[in-house]
Amino acid sequence: MAHVFALAALLAGPSSATENVAPLKDLTAVITLLGLPCEQVVSARQQADNGHIATCRNGLRYRVFVNAEGRVVAQKL
Known part of the structure; x- marks a missing residue:
C-alpha cells in the first residue's frame, strides 16, 4: 500500500532537477x-x-500508471 502512495506522489508532478533519481x-x-x-x-x-x-x-x-480502480499497473511495451 505504501508503494501506491509513493507512485501517487510520483505521478503528481515533476520534481526539481536535484530530485531526478527518486x-x-x-x-x-x-x-x-x-x-x-x-x-x-x-x-x-x-x-x-x-x-x-x-x-x-x-x-x-513499461508503462506505469494508476488504473480506473486505483491500482498501480505496469504494462510491458
Whole structure:
C-alpha cells in the first residue's frame, strides 16, 4: 500500500532537477513489486495521462500508471 502512495506522489508532478533519481527508484520499486523483471529504471518520461514510460537497464520498457480502480499497473511495451 505504501508503494501506491509513493507512485501517487510520483505521478503528481515533476520534481526539481536535484530530485531526478527518486522517481527512477520509485518506478524500479513499483515494477519489481509487481513481479516484473527490471534491474533498475534508468530513464522515465511522464505521459499526458499522468503515467510514465520507464526504461530498465535490461532494455525492457513499461508503462506505469494508476488504473480506473486505483491500482498501480505496469504494462510491458
